[in-house]
Amino acid sequence: MLFKAFLVGIIYWLSMGRTAYFVSFAFRKPVVLGVFIGLVFGDVQKGLLYGATIQLLYMGGIEAGGNIPSDQGLAACIAIPAALMSNLNPSAAVALAVPFGVLGVMLNNVRRTFNSFYTTYSDKLVKEHKYRTLSYFSFLIPWATNFVLYFTPVFVATYFGSGLVKAFINAIPTWAMDGLANAGNMLPALGFALTLVVMGKKQYIPFFALGFYMYAVMGFSMLTGAVFAVCFAMISSLFKQHDDDEEDYA
Amino acid sequence: MSEEVMTPETSQKVTKAPTKKVTKRDLFWAWLKWTTAVEVPVSFDRMQALAFSFSLNKILRKVYKDQPEELEAAMARHVQMFNTNCDWGSIIHGITISLEEQRAMGNEEVTPEIINSLKIGLMGPLAGIGDSVDQGIVATIPLAIFVPMALKGSILAAFIPGLIYIAWSYGWSWFLFNKGYSLGKSSVLSILHSGAIKKVIDIASIVGLYMIGCLSAAYVKFPIALQFKNSNSTVNVQKILDGMLPDLLPFALVLGMYFFIVKKGPHYLGIIIATMVLAIALTFLGIM
Structure with missing residues (x-):
């Protein structure tokens, strides 16, 4: 168990420690983490099922400007091991994932506050011409800080938490569990709303409504949706006059 | 990196410090450091500042080898507030490296103000475009297509969206990093303001918004x-x-x-x- 908890802690650190951002961004998807955590616990298929179910919560999980609306990595790394150990049904795993997804945001805030110390220190290093040391404080040291910050809670939760999580789940009344599951159904809205904000063009909101209601009424596959989307975009660019103001995408 | 023939007056300046050229190898390491570190030292006050200076650290030490005061000034300007999209923003590093190199070689026209204003001017728009395209389209649409298959038990489907994202962002950022270095400042601004890129952004926004509509209807x-x-x-x-x-x-x-x-x-x-x-x-x- 110690070793498994250690591995899950490492998995979370790799996913949210953010080294090699593109890789860690792809790695931290619950659907991917599910496979690896499943591997640790010897049941890949079950891990995948939990991971993919939790993934549905975070379909629009955008991280505009590094502000994560919720931490899908922590949600997955706490909920999937607990679900595997206690043999939960997938919707209970989702209910468990929701609050930890929120908690992870605070972890990120702690990290960024802590990193402010290094940025402030960098001024001093530049003044003293210690550029090599500056390099260490720019990457390796913050990364090691991340290790302490991210590895520890997941390791502790996985090692000591199996019994606790089970007791916790049994103790919560049904309405609260159902309520969290319902919140899990509503929260993807935030990810999508945030994506709309980042796309940043109010005059294009009708295309959002068009996509929403074409899907709601017809229910086609997403690839079909992509074909429609490209067609609408091409058609509308035929009518586009290029006289709009300069920096409206800024 | 071109070995252009020096006119008499520029060659005189260059002789002050003969072996300061930035090589392809230097660019590669600077790019790798940027993509590796980018979000690691992020802080509330200066965001990706340290990742930016980490990327340029070695190149700055090389080009300003014999100019300690200029080196300190350059280091000081690159630990200031910086925040952009990791792969699209790579073009800024390319441009900055080319500008710092020109300044180190004695081109007085490249002032610190130009370098700073290009960095700050480009990081916002590039973050806007980049976050829309990367996270609205490249990261989201493959998830929408493959997660249902993963739910049915396909492990391969679980990995495909991530692999698409990784391939796209490494490829695109390496391309832009080099493009920025070779283009220099004027051409970059002209590309950003040309009609072609606007059209691409418009189409990408509409595709993104429509797909976000479909996804919202499916998952909320x-x-x-x-x-x-x-x-x-x-x-x-x-x-x-x-x-x-x-x-x-x-x-x-x-x-x-x-x-x-x-x-x-x-x-x-x-x-x-x-x-x-x-x-x-x-x-x-x-x-x-």
């Missing part, structure tokens, strides 16, 4: 369980709502959050907690 659920019973009939509130407009509440939820963020700013945590409280309260009261 706001079911009402409330029913009114009297002696001879049952009134199901969800059925009434569906009769007016299907999926009215999920639609209102997404747009409501959108307008809240636009009007009141990015209070994500508040929105999440409010949603959780609302969902639990509505469930407790038997409305959901």
Whole structure:
């Protein structure tokens, strides 16, 4: 168990420690983490099922400007091991994932506050011409800080938490569990709303409504949706006059 | 990196420090350091500042080898506030390296103001374009296509969206990093302001917004369980709502959050907690 908890802690650190951002961004998807955590616990298929179910919560999980609306990595790394150990049904795993997804945001805030110390220190290093040391404080040291910050809670939760999580789940009344599951159904809205904000063009909101209601009424596959989307975009660019103001995408 | 023939007056300046050229190898390491470190040292006050200086650290030490004061000034300007999209923003590093190299070789026209204003001027628009395209399209649409397959048990489907994202962002950032270095400042601004890139952004925005619509309809659920019973009939509130407009509440939820963020700013945590409280309260009261 110690070793498994250690591995899950490492998995979370790799996913949210953010080294090699593109890789860690792809790695931290619950659907991917599910496979690896499943591997640790010897049941890949079950891990995948939990991971993919939790993934549905975070379909629009955008991280505009590094502000994560919720931490899908922590949600997955706490909920999937607990679900595997206690043999939960997938919707209970989702209910468990929701609050930890929120908690992870605070972890990120702690990290960024802590990193402010290094940025402030960098001024001093530049003044003293210690550029090599500056390099260490720019990457390796913050990364090691991340290790302490991210590895520890997941390791502790996985090692000591199996019994606790089970007791916790049994103790919560049904309405609260159902309520969290319902919140899990509503929260993807935030990810999508945030994506709309980042796309940043109010005059294009009708295309959002068009996509929403074409899907709601017809229910086609997403690839079909992509074909429609490209067609609408091409058609509308035929009518586009290029006289709009300069920096409206800024 | 071109070995251009020096005119007499420039060659005189270059002889001050003969072996300062930035090589392809230097560029590769600077790019690798940027893509590796980018979000690691992020802080509230200066965002990706340290990742930027980490990327340029070695090149600056090379080009300003014999000019310690210039080197200190350059290091000091690159530990200042910086924040952009990791792969699209790579073009800024390319440009900055080419400008710092020109300055080190004695080109007085490249002032610190030009370098700073290019960095700050480009990081915002590139973050806007980059986040839309990367996270609105490259990261989201493959998930929408492959997660249903993963739910049915396909491990391969679990990995495909991530692999697409990794291939795209490494390829694109390496391309832009080099492009920035070879183009220099004027051509970059002209590309950013040309009609072609605008058209691409427009099309990408529309595709993105339409797909976000489909995804919202597929994944946001706001079911009402409330029913009114009297002696001879049952009134199901969800059925009434569906009769007016299907999926009215999920639609209102997404747009409501959108307008809240636009009007009141990015209070994500508040929105999440409010949603959780609302969902639990509505469930407790038997409305959901």
